[in-house]
Amino acid sequence: MIRVLLADDEAMLRAGVRAILSTDPTIEVVAEAGDGREAVELALKHRPDVALLDIRMPRLDGLRAAEELRRTAPETAVVMLTTFAEDEYIARALGSGAAGFLLKTGDPRELIAGVQAVAGGAAFLSPGVAQRVIAHLGAGRLTRAAGAKEQLEPLTVREREVVALVGGGLSNAEIAAKLYVVEGTVKAHVSAVLGRLGLKNRVQLAILAYEAGLVAGGDEKGP
Template identity: 85%
Template sequence: MIRVLLADDEAMMRAGVRAILETDPGIEVVAEAGDGREAVELALKHRPDVALLDIRMPRLDGLGAARELRRTAPGTALVMLTTFSEDAYISEALGSGVSGFLLKSGDPHELIAGVRAVTEGAAFLSPVVAHRVITHLGTGGLSRAAEARSTLAPLTAREREVVALVGAGLSNGEIAGRLYVVEATVKAHVSAVLGRLGLKNRVQLAILAYEAGLVDACRG
């Protein structure tokens, strides 16, 4: 059972997200918080597998809550709930150990897929959010793509395959199955690539894969 903490200052939003999540018999919402400080307190009490955090909350916003939870509850995967108007917050969250970004108005199936993906160690970016993050972070589509390809150029062919599949949202186990290797090998590749490229987490690696065009190539 995947145990989820839901934090949003709007009661109706929490009710809607809970209703979607609980259509999956393998997911249980174990606690709800109306602000970031309460989210941290409840996460330390319940130790959920995943914390879904609204970016804008009173007392302590989602970014602050994410930073504190990364330090105090490292076993909890962090997913940010965002809207179209919060691009700047999304880019800041990349340095907070966040595993995924979901659009509040997105497809309900993405919510469940995102929760399951981050529980399995994958990064998950709603396709709409991924596009907006890349647009926001880049100075221009072509120049950013060229820079991403240049950054990835020193990687081996196998490492590039792994990066592409990370960008597509696959977990280490799923990547291992796709490439016919053991999961420990995939984990070693991901760790090595993150270290070599100076990236903090799989979300940053996934964004780089999107920018370089690797995700479209592996899906095609």
């Protein structure tokens, strides 16, 4: 019997997933959680074979919960079950040790196949997700883009605007004119961002802006 923990902050969705899994006599849902922190606690208590985690959950999101489970319950295989097939989510999920990535919009049979696969020690990706990974992993862009976006997360909206314009090759004066601020303010923003991100110069900052997709065309062409 494959023992499954199901974590999602929407009770109705949990009920739907449970109903799908119940059609397979080899799968049993042993616990349900409404947030990531509860999911980790229940996983440590029940030691399921598979943890199905939504990405966007309160208290602790699915990605951080997956990382914690890898440290505290490595015997539990993690599958991300989400609506969002964005590159950074895929890369972070796989980087956090998840063995599978399933879409809520996919065929219900994929859910059962995914649980069975990871319980057996294999990996499983929804077909749409697999296509994205294959298309991007060759150049390593998927991981770089995800890392760049995560690196920029602590910045304010204004700082991200400045970073995008630096990536576009604008000078401090040109950025100041575009944002309707004085040049000294732009210099202060750039210096603060460089220090916070641990970067040495504007070139590194521009590359980061491209990799994060803040610059038009950066998602497709890169720096």
